[in-house]
Amino acid sequence: MSDTDIVESLKRDLGEKVLELTNPDRRRIFFKVAPADLVAAVTVLRDRYDCAFLSTITGLDTGEAFELLYHFASPVTTIHVRTEIPRSDPRLPSICPVIPGAVLYERELQEMFGIVVQGIPDPRRLNLPDDWPDGQYPMRKDWHHVRPEEVIPGGKS
Amino acid sequence: MSFEIPIGPQHPALKEPISLRMTVEGEVITGVDIRLGYNHRGVEKVAEEKNWTQNIYLAERICGICSHSHATCFVQGVEKLMELAPPKRGLYIRYLVSELERVHSHLLWLGVAGHEAGFDSFFMYTWRDREIVMDLLEMISGNRVHYAINTIGGVRRDLDEGQKATILEGVATLRKRSEYYFRIGATEPSFVARIAGVGMLSKEQALSLCATGPVAKASGVARDVRKEDPYAVYDELDFEVATADTCDVLGRVVVRVKELLESYKMIEQMIKNLPDGDIACKAPRKAKPGEAVSRYEAPRGENIHYIKSNGSDKPERLKVRAPTLGNYPATVEMLRNGFIADIPLIFAAIDPCICCAERTVTLIGARNGQESVVRMSDLRQQALARAKNAPVKGNAVWPF
Numbered sequence: 331m332s333d334t335d336i337v338e339s340l341k342r343d344l345g346e347k348v349l350e351l352t353n354p355d356r357r358r359i360f361f362k363v364a365p366a367d368l369v370a371a372v373t374v375l376r377d378r379y380d381c382a383f384l385s386t387i388t389g390l391d392t393g394e395a396f397e398l399l400y401h402f403a404s405p406v407t408t409i410h411v412r413t414e415i416p417r418s419d420p421r422l423p424s425i426c427p428v429i430p431g432a433v434l435y436e437r438e439l440q441e442m443f444g445i446v447v448q449g450i451p452d453p454r455r456l457n458l459p460d461d462w463p464d465g466q467y468p469m470r471k472d473w474h475h476v477r478p479e480e481v482i483p484g485g486k487s
Numbered sequence: 488m489s490f491e492i493p494i495g496p497q498h499p500a501l502k503e504p505i506s507l508r509m510t511v512e513g514e515v516i517t518g519v520d521i522r523l524g525y526n527h528r529g530v531e532k533v534a535e536e537k538n539w540t541q542n543i544y545l546a547e548r549i550c551g552i553c554s555h556s557h558a559t560c561f562v563q564g565v566e567k568l569m570e571l572a573p574p575k576r577g578l579y580i581r582y583l584v585s586e587l588e589r590v591h592s593h594l595l596w597l598g599v600a601g602h603e604a605g606f607d608s609f610f611m612y613t614w615r616d617r618e619i620v621m622d623l624l625e626m627i628s629g630n631r632v633h634y635a636i637n638t639i640g641g642v643r644r645d646l647d648e649g650q651k652a653t654i655l656e657g658v659a660t661l662r663k664r665s666e667y668y669f670r671i672g673a674t675e676p677s678f679v680a681r682i683a684g685v686g687m688l689s690k691e692q693a694l695s696l697c698a699t700g701p702v703a704k705a706s707g708v709a710r711d712v713r714k715e716d717p718y719a720v721y722d723e724l725d726f727e728v729a730t731a732d733t734c735d736v737l738g739r740v741v742v743r744v745k746e747l748l749e750s751y752k753m754i755e756q757m758i759k760n761l762p763d764g765d766i767a768c769k770a771p772r773k774a775k776p777g778e779a780v781s782r783y784e785a786p787r788g789e790n791i792h793y794i795k796s797n798g799s800d801k802p803e804r805l806k807v808r809a810p811t812l813g814n815y816p817a818t819v820e821m822l823r824n825g826f827i828a829d830i831p832l833i834f835a836a837i838d839p840c841i842c843c844a845e846r847t848v849t850l851i852g853a854r855n856g857q858e859s860v861v862r863m864s865d866l867r868q869q870a871l872a873r874a875k876n877a878p879v880k881g882n883a884v885w886p887f
Binding site for chain 2: 355357358382383384385386388389390399401403405406408410429430431432433434435455456457458459468469475
């Protein structure tokens with residue numbers, strides 16, 4: 331199946347749910363869905379397009395919103411599902427019931443962007459330490475690292 | 488009664504900081520929790536503050552063993568963003584280094600697997616042979632670990648005729664040695680019996696947990712980015728995707744040995760068909776706004792970089808997913824229902840001193856919590872009896 335066939339059949343299968351569908355390069359298909367349709371779209375990809383392999387989830391901070399890209403790969407192409415959630419209310423449905431391997435990437439989204447993934451089976455932090463302050467999300471664009479002032483026990487001699 | 492055994496983050500047997508919490512009942516692992524982050528350096532955040540060229544060297548430092556994988560994956564994506572077409576000779580040299588890196592990584596892994604299985608002569612053989620490929624890499628790039636051969640638009644060093652001959656000579660030696668590893672299983676059945684049936688991961692699990700690389704290939708999932716999404720020169724090369732269907736550590740050894748032979752084949756093809764011409768083209772300082780997804784088959788599996796540019800000389804976003812992260816959910820399943828003694832084999836980076844550290848003469852029944860005091864000799868007898876009744880291991884066959 332070539333990319334054009336897949337694009338056509340995606341339009342047929344998902345109908346209204348597909349918002350923007352592009353094919354900028356060979357074996358690279360991008361489309362956008364509303365967050366509410368995400369799980370349904372992922373289920374269709376898994377069942378009809380052999381896209382059970384989720385490479386990763388990319389989070390992007392565009393300033394007003396968070397953009398998320400779910401990178402799927404099938405034996406013939408790669409499909410990248412884009413969705414956008416408002417920064418003021420960053421909530422997202424979990425795709426773990428469909429793709430169990432997504433849990434680590436969703437945990438990463440939660441700690442790095444402060445996105446609340448609803449229904450995630452394991453909500454703990456992934457990479458950040460246990461004593462990391464709440465409300466600090468390092469991959470947001472307005473977060474900057476401030477090096478804490480070095481305290482020498484006993485003061486400088 | 489179940490116990491929790493913490494392994495790491497700092498443990499004399501661990502080569503890198505990771506924390507594994509094993510819930511064990513008797514000697515059987517019932518649950519595993521992997522905790523990460525002890526080595527988190529914030530590379531993705533740093534990348535947003537460096538320019539395209541600086542980021543090549545940052546990407547190269549993500550990993551020490553597959554350093555070239557990350558640098559190449561990043562450079563591929565940036566070249567797509569900048570709409571560059573690197574000269575053929577440059578690409579051939581770049582992917583020649585890729586395959587040499589795969590050879591060194593697989594030889595290293597085979598040695599570790601042999602060591603963890605208690606077959607130390609295998610470890611010494613493979614690591615001796617690994618020196619051949621390390622020397623080749625040093626000759627090509629000037630470095631043994633971070634080759635720094637990539638640049639945006641090609642590579643930084645050319646090959647001459649003498650170097651080509653040396654590479655072919657080295658690969659011929661390595662092929663002869665690898666063919667010997669093929670025959671080892673037939674003459675050393677205890678090695679095969681030790682690794683067969685350990686760390687089972689079914690094909691369905693491998694698919695649903697998004698396993699990648701040799702882990703997936705050993706479970707019968709023939710997925711390889713070089714075949715599915717042939718980047719750069721791979722559609723001009725003749726090779727096959729190595730798979731095995733035993734779903735265990737034996738399968739993973741088989742896949743790696745097969746991949747070694749495929750890599751030798753590709754190296755020879757690339758050296759013989761090395762085109763003439765330039766090795767690099769000039770790259771602009773800035774990239775147009777846009778996004779690119781770059782995939783690369785690293786020795787451990789699929790490596791994916793997502794790069795977004797905003798029109799400046801720095802990336803807007805660089806997302807990196809290394810293959811090992813993708814394989815953690817599968818590792819948890821492999822360890823489950825295994826024995827403590829198999830942890831090092833399955834995890835292949837943990838020394839077996841964990842199991843010998845817990846010597847006891849008071850046994851607590853795993854299911855009923857009953858305590859019984861036994862003599863050391865009785866314990867040994869029990870262990871021997873259990874090993875004798877271990878399932879199917881005795882029938883394991885070396886598939887070559």
